[in-house]
Amino acid sequence: MMTIGELAKLAGTTVRSVRYYHSNGLLEEPQRQPNGYRTYRAVDLARLSRIRRLRDLGIPVAKIAELLDGDAHDTRSALDALDKELATKAEQIAVQRAHIESLRRNADPELPDAFSEVLAQYVVAGAPTAWIDNERELLILALTVSGGDPEVCDSLLSAHRRVLAEPNREQAIELITRMYALADAPADADTIAALAIQFCDFTESVLPEQAAPEDASPTRLVAVLREHQADRRTVTQERFSKAVAAEFAARQSRL
Template sequence: MRSNDVAKLAGVTVRTLRHYHQLGLLPEPPRQANGYRDYSPADVARVLRIKRLAGLGFPLSRIGAVLEKMDAEGNETSSSALDELDRELALEIERLQEQRRTIAELRAEHLDPDLPVRFARILRMLSGVDTLADARPSDRTALIVAGHLYDDEALGELERVVERIANENLAEAMEELDCRLGALAPDAPERERAALAQDSLEALAPVIACFDTANWLRPPTDRERFLDEIAFADYNEAQQDVYGRIEHGIEAIIAERAQTENAAATPSQVVHGALDPDATS
């Protein structure tokens, strides 16, 4: 039988037969004197078995090994292979259902499909930003990268920050400071830089209060350094200087808070140690 005949009989294409040959699933049949492949009935049965297992959900990369074991060991291997496939398909169904739930949330809330749902909801809480299309082009890349790199802990802190900005009616002040920073000339004098940094720290005081102390006192991660690099890639020298001053100012505030918290905790620890009879043993 020629390739066209086998393909028609098995309900596949000639290209599929060639693919089976390339994968080693279907042995190359001998060729006739005219150069055409000459398929046997056993080859047709092999094609039908491959098609059947593929239809059940076995990936082509595994079908060869499954067929080999089935031929050697019989029904016991078949049952084991089906059990394994069933578990894999159950997991795949669960994954697909989760994808459908996510799609439903994105559609119902008109969220950006580019972003994880939780981050897209946080973005919507920002004043004047409903979707990525509302963000400035210079911010869009940073938002997409941040949305996918932030872990649950970082997202939790971001939610607290955005909620505090909304509750304290800080959006207008933040926008004004952002405009001042964006208008800062590369050769801005020291007085202007220092004033902007100080004004920013004062405006950010309610926001800084909800920052996680541990996150700010540890060395930055590679992810955080990369996000900073993206976010401030277009800043000129003066703008980067002011941002650096703001960051150092926040770190100083956080460090002072941590010192105060540690000092407040120490007396309690001493008292508990004195009351613990095992503490001095």
């Protein structure tokens, strides 16, 4: 005979757990003795030990009742199912840990390594911080809206790598710097027009797929990126954007 405290200690669990198993019907609750205490027998200890081992394996309480009253085949089947479930969870955890490790190494936790490396190259090349911050937001938006579509990712990476390749890099950084300088001070029409022509020349040479007037019916991705850009332009930058669109349209009409 043993008290509930002694039973719990021998089974390696707690009095609270024993009472919980009583409430769930896993462990029969003995009648109180004349002295007011409940006493437990060896058979109760054996059953409680089985309950604790099954719980330690992660088997739900509802399933434990079936196993305790079933045969050895039921137990093996339940353990096989549990093993398969744990194997799946282990694979998921391995993927999550690999992602966490990637984030630790990555200079920008919100972007995949390849995009983070591209932005790092712009930093080294001397691109304006404001432009890099804006480009980072554009990349995050593009990946979010596209759902990380591999085709979109490849297209974005290809464009940036061509811009950063020699001999394009120096001209690209100069253009970016001059375009972003428009945010700080007004510019006359001739300055804006000249910069728009240089921008269009560079785009036709390095990014020909982008050298066209804006599509009147853009994809959802393009529409979101345009909206993002429009929200951040100053008055002078908006004038530059319109000058670029007009220059591309004029070139298209001459074809």
